[in-house]
Amino acid sequence: MQPPSRRTVLSLGLLTTLTACTSGSDEHHTTAEPPRDPDTPARLRAVAATDRLLGAYDELLAAPGARTALLQPLREDTAQHRAALVQGLLTASASGSDTPAPTATPAGPAATLATLADLAALAALERRSADSHLHDLEEVGPDLARLLAAIAASEALHAAALGDQTPVAAPEGRTATNPAATAAAVPAIQTALGAEHAAVYGYGVVGAHLPDDRQRADARGTHAAHQARRDAWQRLLVTAAASPAPAAGGYQLPFPVASPADATRLALHLETRLTTVYADLVATLPAPYRPRAATALCETALCARQWGAPATAFPGVPG
The missing domain is CATH 1.20.1260.10 (Ferritin, core subunit, four-helix bundle)
Structure with missing residues (x-):
């Protein structure tokens, strides 16, 4: 082993606009459209995925004999995911994007929710949601990529808590x-x-x-x-x-x-x-x-x- 002065600290923590232009003559003036945030489509897809999960959790929590102690903390995580994603949309809107943020009341498609009769189906939905976030990683900016990866990891944890231990793997770049x-x-x-x-x-x-x-x-x-x-x-x-x-x-x-x-x-x-x-x-x-x-x-x-x-x-x- 090397002397202490050359050791590496095992903390791992030490590792460490588009400008729009107007053109035209004195008689014709064109108003530039505000730039659209390129991350908006991916954010909207991610919000839709969290909406489906929230709807599924609400359906199971409302069922007789619901396992509230297990399901409620997972639902709260999912609500935090949605809030973080919507905040990004609101920030983009404030900076000039004309894309409205989704409404605050989530609702999943009835056809999807009807299949969520047990925890195994909910775990599968969590995994599909994680996969959908990971598929968008190459198409978004660094900050959103980090957020989507963290949400996918959280959803993998949810799936495991619900009984699905299948590894989650992002597609190769x-x-x-x-x-x-x-x-x-x-x-x-x-x-x-x-x-x-x-x-x-x-x-x-x-x-x-x-x-x-x-x-x-x-x-x-x-x-x-x-x-x-x-x-x-x-x-x-x-x-x-x-x-x-x-x-x-x-x-x-x-x-x-x-x-x-x-x-x-x-x-x-x-x-x-x-x-x-x-x-x-x-x-x-x-x-x-x-x-x-x-x-x-x-x-x-x-x-x-x-x-x-x-x-x-x-x-x-x-x-």
């Missing part, structure tokens, strides 16, 4: 194998690689302090997942003719780890910090690479939940 596009992404990919190097080291510590039981098996599986993700980022860098940054000789832990409880807390810390890293990378990476970061965000949010992370409507987005 259309130009993600283009070496020139990859070259522009090198700094952000190096950040992702550094985060995974730290996580791989951290899970070595986690596994060493857990008893030989289900938790250790889970830690081994997650350790392997981080190794695979690390290797994937390394391959991308090689594609761009860049040298992948090597792992540090040692990493300073955020707190001493001497017991199974400490190990569990470290695993939670690692995954929680990685959600922030990947949410930020969705906004930082060039559009073709956002799907990779968004998939990693969904995976780390699910792992954080497994280690006891508190519920949040926007995984990886503080506040």
Whole structure:
């Protein structure tokens, strides 16, 4: 191990208008139309998806014997998703877009709601909603991409809470194998690689302090997942003719780890910090690479939940 002065802190938090013109003669003056926010169509689609979910939750919550303790917190998350998306529409409208924000009363299509007779159907609807957000990642601006990825991760958590453990994966970017596009992404990919190097080291510590039981098996599986993700980022860098940054000789832990409880807390810390890293990378990476970061965000949010992370409507987005 390298001396302390060269250790890398294992906090992962240290990683760090269109102008319209008028033309015409003195007799004819053309009034320029206000610019339309290019993110508006994607925002409207996302709002419609949350409306369908809200309608589904309302239907199930109104049913006799509704599992209110399970469903109500998930509905509240979804209402927060909608509010954040509508706020973006209101901001765009204030800056000149002529697209009205959706009405505040959500209502899903009756044909869709009629199929939501059980929790499994609701979980499937959550997954479809998450998939729809992830499909828009390459077409929107960085801020909306980050928000959509966080909402998709939250919906993946909802699906898991409702019993659907199927992984959520964003579609691969259309130009993600283009070496020139990859070259522009090198700094952000190096950040992702550094985060995974730290996580791989951290899970070595986690596994060493857990008893030989289900938790250790889970830690081994997650350790392997981080190794695979690390290797994937390394391959991308090689594609761009860049040298992948090597792992540090040692990493300073955020707190001493001497017991199974400490190990569990470290695993939670690692995954929680990685959600922030990947949410930020969705906004930082060039559009073709956002799907990779968004998939990693969904995976780390699910792992954080497994280690006891508190519920949040926007995984990886503080506040």
